[in-house]
Amino acid sequence: MPYVNIRVAGTLTKEQKAKIAKGVTEVICNEANKPPESVLVMIDELAPENIAKKGELLDPPA
Amino acid sequence: MPYVNIRVAGTLTKEQKAKIAKGVTEVICNEANKPPESVLVMIDELAPENIAKKGELLDPPA
Amino acid sequence: MPYVNIRVAGTLTKEQKAKIAKGVTEVICNEANKPPESVLVMIDELAPENIAKKGELLDPPA
Amino acid sequence: MPYVNIRVAGTLTKEQKAKIAKGVTEVICNEANKPPESVLVMIDELAPENIAKKGELLDPPA
Amino acid sequence: MPYVNIRVAGTLTKEQKAKIAKGVTEVICNEANKPPESVLVMIDELAPENIAKKGELLDPPA
Amino acid sequence: MPYVNIRVAGTLTKEQKAKIAKGVTEVICNEANKPPESVLVMIDELAPENIAKKGELLDPPA
Numbered sequence: 001m002p003y004v005n006i007r008v009a010g011t012l013t014k015e016q017k018a019k020i021a022k023g024v025t026e027v028i029c030n031e032a033n034k035p036p037e038s039v040l041v042m043i044d045e046l047a048p049e050n051i052a053k054k055g056e057l058l059d060p061p062a
Numbered sequence: 063m064p065y066v067n068i069r070v071a072g073t074l075t076k077e078q079k080a081k082i083a084k085g086v087t088e089v090i091c092n093e094a095n096k097p098p099e100s101v102l103v104m105i106d107e108l109a110p111e112n113i114a115k116k117g118e119l120l121d122p123p124a
Numbered sequence: 125m126p127y128v129n130i131r132v133a134g135t136l137t138k139e140q141k142a143k144i145a146k147g148v149t150e151v152i153c154n155e156a157n158k159p160p161e162s163v164l165v166m167i168d169e170l171a172p173e174n175i176a177k178k179g180e181l182l183d184p185p186a
Numbered sequence: 187m188p189y190v191n192i193r194v195a196g197t198l199t200k201e202q203k204a205k206i207a208k209g210v211t212e213v214i215c216n217e218a219n220k221p222p223e224s225v226l227v228m229i230d231e232l233a234p235e236n237i238a239k240k241g242e243l244l245d246p247p248a
Numbered sequence: 249m250p251y252v253n254i255r256v257a258g259t260l261t262k263e264q265k266a267k268i269a270k271g272v273t274e275v276i277c278n279e280a281n282k283p284p285e286s287v288l289v290m291i292d293e294l295a296p297e298n299i300a301k302k303g304e305l306l307d308p309p310a
Numbered sequence: 311m312p313y314v315n316i317r318v319a320g321t322l323t324k325e326q327k328a329k330i331a332k333g334v335t336e337v338i339c340n341e342a343n344k345p346p347e348s349v350l351v352m353i354d355e356l357a358p359e360n361i362a363k364k365g366e367l368l369d370p371p372a
Contacts, residue, residue, distance in 0.1 A: 001164055001299055001306070003127060003255045004272075007228060008280060014111050014123045016279050023275030024252075025117030031267040032260060040125055040164060041114040042069060049200050051249055052227040055211030058249070061200040063175055063182070063350055065313060066148075069127045070156060076235050076247040078155050083238030085151030086128075093143040094136060102311055102350060103238040104193060113125055120125070131352060138297050138309040145300030165300040166255060173324050176331030176351040185324040187288055187361055187368070189251060190334075193313045194342060202341050209337030210314075217329040218322060226249055226288060237311055244311070262359050262371040273365030289362040290317060 002028050007044040009051050009058055017043055064090050069106040071113050071120055079105055126152050131168040133175050133182055141167055188214050193230040195237050195244055203229055250276050255292040257299050257306055265291055312338050317354040319361050319368055327353055 004024055012020070025039045048059035066086055074082070087101045110121035128148055136144070149163045172183035190210055198206070211225045234245035252272055260268070273287045296307035314334055322330070335349045358369035 001257050001301060003164060003166065005253045006276065007251045008276075008282075009249050012280055014119070014121075017111060017114075018119050018123050019279040020275055021114030021119055022117040023279065024272050025114065027268055027271030027275060028254065028256075031264050031271065032256060034256075037116045039115070039117065040127060041117075042108055042127065043112040043114075044108075045112070046228055046230075049203060050229040050231070052203075052207030052211065052229075053225070053249060054222045055208040055225065055227075057200070057204050057207055059200075061204050063133055063177055065131045065350060065352065067129045067131075068152065069129075070152075070158070071125050074156060076243070076245075079235060079238075080243050080247050081155040082151055083243055084241040085155065086148050087238065087241030089144060089147030089151060090130065090132075093140050093147065094132060096132070098240045101239070101241065102313060103241075104232055104313065105236040105238075106232075107236070115125060138305070138307075141297060141300075142305050142309050145305055146303040149300065149303030160302045163301070163303065165303075166294055167298040167300075168294075169298070170352055170354075173327060174353040174355070176327075176335065176353075177349070178347045179332040179335030179349065179351075181324070181328050181331055183324075185328050187319050187363060189288060189290065189317045191315045192338065193315075194338075194344070195311050198342060205341040206337060209341065210334050213330060213333030213337060214316065214318075217326050217333065218318060220318075226251060228251065239311060262367070262369075265359060265362075266367050266371050269362030269367055270365040273362065285364045287363070287365065289365075290356055291360040291362075292356075293360070 002034055002039045004041045007046060009046055009048050011045045064096055064101050066103045069108060071108055071110050073107045126158055126163045128165045131170060133170055133172050135169050188220055188225045190227045193232060195232055195234050197231045250282055250287045252289045255294060257294055257296050259293050312344055312349045314351045317356060319356055319358050321355045
């Protein structure tokens with residue numbers, strides 16, 4: 001029952017999400033010997049002002 | 063200090079959220095012997111295009 | 125496809141986990157109109173020294 | 187590679203997010219001896235109706 | 249800065265983890281146009297008694 | 311009710327965890343105007359073989 005949570009900065013198109021979900025599911029099924037129907041993927045799109053690297057927001061205050 | 067994160071496809075009404083939070087908290091308190099005030103529940107409502115089963119989005123591209 | 129993550133301090137017996145998983149799944153199915161087979165529950169048992177309330181570990185250094 | 191997820195009720199200003207990201211990153215770098223560029227912070231702002239304490243939503247139904 | 253959390257039932261070999269991390273990173277970089285060095289993957293291996301489908305633990309009490 | 315999840319590679323001493331929990335709680339209380347007793351911190355220590363950057367495990371197979 002693999003559960004995969006993917007969190008990205010900004011938005012993805014529905015096509016990008018579809019390809020990512022398909023590709024990630026294939027990788028996990030192939031490498032971990034899990035049936036595809038057991039894989040659950042959830043994608044979170046975060047605003048760049050809600051993500052920080054090195055202590056600085058990707059979209060910092062002016 | 064149980065922390066419960068519930069992630070669903072689509073939206074729930076406020077009434078549904080209230081009943082789920084109450085019911086889930088009761089189950090955990092009863093079975094795990096935790097005081098209700100220690101239970102923190104957070105609900106995430108995801109768009110169906112952000113969830114995939116079997117490598118396919120619940121709301122796939124046309 | 126509800127996904128539920130329950131994080132508790134300390135350990136639970138297998139019986140407690142079974143009852144919690146059953147009860148939580150029932151609550152979500154009943155209130156959110158989801159089929160039981162779609163509900164995925166994952167339980168994390170954390171050592172009390174890995175949880176803090178009010179800035180203090182549940183199991184603080186001596 | 188510390189990953190930090192901060193989930194709050196309601197919204198924060200961009201200035202608050204910037205200060206929190208900076209402060210949390212500093213604490214972790216100082217105490218855990220990690221380089222700042224390795225710290226990834228993600229902030230989730232949840233509607234009060236999606237959070238419950240004691241089995242009651244912070245923003246309950248009328 | 250994609251962050252990916254993969255949670256599986258049972259354990260994986262180091263070789264399996266390496267292939268999954270590589271493959272998942274490639275999929276996300278290719279489809280979402282992210283540089284590989286920005287992708288952080290964290291794998292959690294859960295005991296089957298800590299995961300439930302349909303309200304039943306994968307490793308239920310006797 | 312801020313919830314903070316900190317995930318690190320390797321282990322921390324109890325003293326390090328205590329300082330991180332205290333410091334992170336202070337930062338969030340000061341910047342977000344939250345009472346300290348509302349802040350819940352959970353720390354996850356992951357084996358380096360369960361974390362990847364750039365598609366490579368921190369502790370790769372030989």
